[in-house]
Amino acid sequence: MISSVPGVVQPIPEASPTSHRTSIFSPAIVDTEVPKRFQTHSMKLYDGTTDPEEHITQYRERMEIIPIPGHLKEACLCKGFGSTLIGSTLKWILNVPRYSITSFAHLVNIFNNQFSCSRTFKKITSDLYRVVQDPKERLRDFVNRFGRQALSIPNINTANGVDAFKMGLRKDSPFYEDLVMTPCKRLDEVRWRALRFIRLEEDKELHKINNLSNQHENPNKKAESSTPRCYKSKPYSKSDHHWVNALKDEGEKDKLPKITVYCFSVDISGIIHAMQDLGDKSRWPKRDNKSASWKEKSKWCAYHEDFSHMTEGCIVVRKEISYHLSKGYLKEILGRKRKKTKENSQDGHKIPEKLGSPPLTLR
The missing domain is CATH 1.10.1200 (Non-ribosomal Peptide Synthetase Peptidyl Carrier Protein; Chain A)
Structure with missing residues (x-):
């Protein structure tokens, strides 16, 4: 009655009492008794979207590890193949004409032909x-x-x-x-x-990761730059001894400020005296004992106690003054007159000795 009503979905037909006797395999395969412990290994079910030949190969390999007698092997391959299908492929094998498949090779051929569009072409x-x-x-x-x-x-x-x-x-x-x-x-x-x-590549990656982790742990640590910095940010490296030689680097001479820029309240001799008061904090050059006949006698440097350049233009003096000011020294002679009284000597400061003068030369 329901099937005669238009627009109503047809119900599932009832199964025939003899449906268990029908099969897609030939009578020779149907009548072959499968071993009691026969069971196909679990594998990915085929849905028709991948290469059919690959599925057949995988199925054969899994069936090889099952101990099946030789005269029963083909029947087991045929009867176990349907359990590896799902979806549209399972519906296809159920609709194969009854008693039409005579061997496993026949099953493989019609299977490959049906799903040939999903075949993966061989590469070269x-x-x-x-x-x-x-x-x-x-x-x-x-x-x-x-x-x-x-x-x-x-x-x-x-x-x-x-x-x-x-x-x-x-x-x-x-x-x-x-x-x-x-x-x-x-x-x-x-x-x-x-x-x-x-x-080698993985070792470089490991070092790179370690460097990044160190930067995250120390974010305030500044990376060293290869570009030269100005004299104000250069670290002043103090040598083991307290004697330095005169510098003749014109590039450094241009970077260092002149002594007059600091606006000291004393002249150059007073600055040298203040540096002498600092004791070991100041560095002094070695005396040049070589012949001074080739040097220009009109220019005398009280810091080097030697001819060839004036004290006001001495690069080493300018560098030493810049260093002392960065450390907080010599600020007592900036902008006001220095008191040279007896009170200074009573506080433990020695009255500086007279600066060296150019040696007299007999004509």
Whole structure:
């Protein structure tokens, strides 16, 4: 009655009492008794979207590990194949004409023919030239990806495979340079040689990660710069001894400010006296005992106690003054007159001795 009403979905037809006797296999296969402990191994069910040949191969390999007598093997292969299908593929095998399949080879042929559109075409060696290393891809990942593609190619040409691997590497890769200088003949040799460069690449990545972690732990730590800094930010390296030689670097002379810029309340002799009061905090040059006949006698430096340049223009004096000011010294002679009284001597400060004068020369 319900089936006669228009627009109503037809109900599921009732099963025939003799439906268990019908089969898609021939009577010879149907009448073969399957062993009691026969059971197909679990595997991915085929839904018709992947390569049918790959599914058949996987099914054969799993059935090989099951101990089946030889005269029962074909019947077991046929009867167990339906349990590996799902969805539309299972509906297909149920609609195969009754008693039409006579052997497992016949089943495989009609199965491959039915799902041939899902077949994966076989690759050839020239397809490996399409496998190229990405700019940010690690060497380990590229070697594994290339290896998977090479395994999918039957009867691969070894020479072309090695050349395709070399051409797929980044041209700035050290492994590419190594393969150019010392070519390989086999893909196995390529993989063995790649291990050295993989370790090198991963070691560099590890050092990079460690450096980044150190920067996060010490965010206030400034990275050292290779660019030269001005004299105000340069660290003043004090040597083991307290004697320095005169500098003749014109570049440093331009960077250091002149003494008149500081607006000292005393002249250059007073500045030298203040530096002498600092004791070991000041550094003094060594005396030049060589002949001074070639030096210009009109220029005398009280700091070096030698001819050839004036005290006001001495680079070492300017550098020493800049250093002392950065350390907080010599500020007592900035902007006001220095008191040279007896009170200073009573406080423990010695009255400075008279600066050295140019030696008299007899004509």
